[in-house]
Amino acid sequence: MNNENIIEIKNLKKSYDHGKIKALNGIDLNIRKGEFVSIMGPSGSGKSTLLNMIGALDKADEGYIKVAGIDLIKTGDLSEFRSKEIGFVFQLHNLIPNLTVLENVQIPMYEGSYSNKEMDERAKELLKSVGLLEKIDQKPTKLSGGERQRVAIARALVNKPSIILADEPTGSLDSKTGDVILGILRDLHKKENVTLVMVTHESYVAEMAERKIKVRDGKIA
């Protein structure tokens, strides 16, 4: 970890339904490169909205947000930014059911200039690291919940992003499987020195992070 901020957020505001629902109400937050941060908060506190803002899935109404050197409010098309800098892990793995495990992991690579061989090698290397090398030709429907989430982690890492954004990655898993997933995420963070931002509402999960942030009513508490 160094002192350079990879995520800089100032007075970030976002509302929905013509201003009736204030999801973010002036967030100020800096996250350093290589840091592992957990974001906690009750349902509707704005923690997932904050994560979506960092991942450029949604645009803020006001304020300032700069991630990996890109101003996310001023930049138009952010698909390249998402492809290169961000790896998402969702609560529901969101794998594509008709594709094999290997093909699912390769999905983010289409926007890069990889050859088929490079795509195969990179995806297999990651599936090996999450312990699923022997299941590369299976469809996600044949996998357990934990295995699916491991595939989703491999998918998130395939483009070597600088930031992993995990939204309740253990939310739909039993505690034992959840621990395995958390272990994998923590190991990856350490080994690859990737910045890890994880939204959770379980305090024992949040405790694993180097820094805990609490969000309440769209603000850092």
Place this chain on the structure above:
Amino acid sequence: MSYFSLILKNPFRNKTRTSLAIIGIAIGIATIVALGLITGGLKASTETTLKEGGAEITVLQNNSGQFMNGRIDKDRVSEIKEIDGVKDTAGIVRAQVEVPGVDFPFPITGIEVEKLILANVDQVNGTRFSNGSDNEIIIGKTASQTLNKGIGDTVVLFGKDFKITGIFETGSFIQDAGAYMSLDTLQNLTSREGEVSMIYVKINEDANITQVSQSIEDAYPNELTTTTAMAQASRINTGLSAIDTATWAISLLAIIIGGIGVINTMIMSVYERTREIGVLKAVGWKGRRILGMILGEAIVLTLIAGIVGSIMGIIAVEVLLSISPTTSFIEPVFSLDIFIRAFGIAFLVGIIGGLYPAYRASKLAPTEALRYE
């Protein structure tokens, strides 16, 4: 896996829906192909009636109604030959007989052997019949297939044995389904001695068809009338162009119906995959890549329908022509043009039907798509 393989793979996620959509479009394509094959066959046949060497004018009895029933004095054949501009004439008798094993009246024409060229019969495999011979006959290529008989075989006509001495091919489906024998023989067999059903007239190269036709009609007012090969061909062509117009109308209908089918199929597909499209956006797919994927899937769907439809069209024509005796002599013409048209339409349906669902998918907001249950 390449992006292209992904596009090929995706339409088969919901096999039932995809198959139904393919069948829907394929029926339209099959209709276009079938009509194209038949009109192509009819056109090729019509063109041969305008072949060089053949008679340009046919003289008929006025008000005889049908070609078959004309009763013209045979002296008119030699008289007409003397008219200005006429090079040669041939009197012919036409009859239809029942032949065992053939379920339609078999057409036979009687003509003097040296005049066969006026009837466009110039290529004969084997030998021609001899004038006055009462047991020799030449049959068309299609007739030989229908009767399942070849050179040297015997066919029973009017209760008499006729030996097939040769097989001809003119390209006209009507002629090739029939037979030719000596004029005298057919006159005897049909009790029409001294008369002919019609007269073929070949004109001089520098003569004008209309003028010669007029001279013939003027020489025998109220008795004879004329028709030209060109007029016949143009009548047939008018009919064919009506079928052509109908084919285009059906094509347009196929595009509209097929297009709506594709829109429906692809919208359903995009709708079901909303969350997945959200994931694709989250992992960095550009809008145009998603647009390309959905549009590509629609085109894959319609091109498969193009293949299925073409096969269905060919089978339909073959089956139709083989079960119906009245059409069995039409030879479908397999021109590249028909299949280019079929696939062009399939492609167009894919683009038209895929564009809107693809656009919608590419414009989905990722957060909303990811929240979609």
